[in-house]
Amino acid sequence: MLLSLKGKFPSAILALADGTVFLGNSIGATGATTGEVVFNTAMTGYQEILTDPSYCQQIVTLTYPHIGNYGVNEEDIEADKIHAAGLIIKDLPRVASNFRKSETLNEYLVRGKTVAIANIDTRKLTRHLRTKGAQNGCILGLAEGEAVTQALIDKAVAAAKAAPSMAGLDLAKVVSVKETYEWTQTEWKLGSGYGVQITPRFHVVAFDYGVKKNILRMLAQRGARITVVPAQTPAADVLKLRPDGIFLANGPGDPEPCDYAIESTRQLIETGIPVFGICLGHQIMALASGAKTFKMKFGHHGANHPVKDLDNGRVSITSQNHGFAVDEKSLPANLRPTHVSLFDNTLQGLARTDKPAFCFQGHPEASPGPHDIGYLFDRFTALMQTHKEGQKNA
């Protein structure tokens, strides 16, 4: 089934595992890529999205039609490389303009060896994914002079069908840093750029399951000295670092097979040291507390998701990027729901009733997105302060 044929010269194929095919124009690197195709509704922030390690083995289609109009820069990165497996857009503007622009999106995709496709009907694709659910796909970007043939279309469909299913995939240990490192960079400010934390009040040990840099910057901004440790670091090694707080990062893949992370989190929560988890970290904390997770139909990916704080009724517009969620029906008695999505009523936040541990499914660090729910970082700081004072008085 051919859904669209756009552009003067189709030079790229997008094939879905169900056999749906779109023809468009190749941008970025040429060659083939496969992954789970998901749609993101953010209107800006394509560079942050491309570099978010949580998109490992996912091909992202952006619903906003003009992508690339402000180019890319050296600052808006969430990791040191592009992690998304591919990019699908409607229109790549001919001109990119911004005072921080260092190169165009196309140049960035080529340099990052990222296969991408433009000039396809992304609204049609999004409706398809929303109706049928997220599914695997393949982008085939042809080299100069190569033509789309039925044989190449068949090859792309076969590659989409052969790609591994996201359910059951442990990707946190794949993207995680292999060595421990220290982090001191604080938030970005117009005029001065990123700062450095020089007078830390807390020591946070952050598990890197695929951590976004802006989470670390927001922790550093609030007075944390941060030691980032590999995903598979045992709890005992973390305790040797004498942390005031433990952070569980976002990350790609299915949380359920991450048994090493679930076990170390379970042990660390028991110690009474404050724990804060974001996205995959939220799912890991829930699993470590005895709850269950499930794969959503098409997940949440965007920067406009309303989330209600159940403690005070306040609604925040949040950044989201997840394909799995915690099953509300599986919550044990000591795990309290704190936030809920107003799009589909799925769980967005949890807190332990017996320990200073809480977590959030969306992205309080935004990047890209609104900053409404940044107060969760202050909540973590307050827990660390209380914990420190308790220890001093003990």
Ligand SMILES: NC(=O)CC[C@H](N)C(=O)O
């Ligand atoms: N951003 C994240 O941490 C994503 C968590 C998990 N991989 C999911 O898709 O649900």
